[in-house]
Amino acid sequence: MTRDNVPAPVQPPDPAPVPQQPAVSAGLPAAIGQGAAQGAARWITDRLVDKFLTNPPDWLRALWHALPKPWE
Numbered sequence: 001m002t003r004d005n006v007p008a009p010v011q012p013p014d015p016a017p018v019p020q021q022p023a024v025s026a027g028l029p030a031a032i033g034q035g036a037a038q039g040a041a042r043w044i045t046d047r048l049v050d051k052f053l054t055n056p057p058d059w060l061r062a063l064w065h066a067l068p069k070p071w072e
Contacts, residue, residue, distance in 0.1 A: 052060060 056064070
């Protein structure tokens with residue numbers, strides 16, 4: 001056999017790079033922002049419930065009594 005007839009060695013393709021895991025603290029600012037938003041929403045909801053359910057305004061009371069009751 002001559003050197004021209006020898007097939008060239010085939011090299012396997014390079015493996016795909018391993019995806020890097022984000023650092024533990026990478027999502028910390030987003031988590032803080034999300035926690036702050038949830039806390040603010042909870043605070044607003046609590047104030048609205050306190051205000052409207054313990055002593056609702058007349059228009060809300062009238063609207064509630066005007067709506068059809070599904071259990072009737």
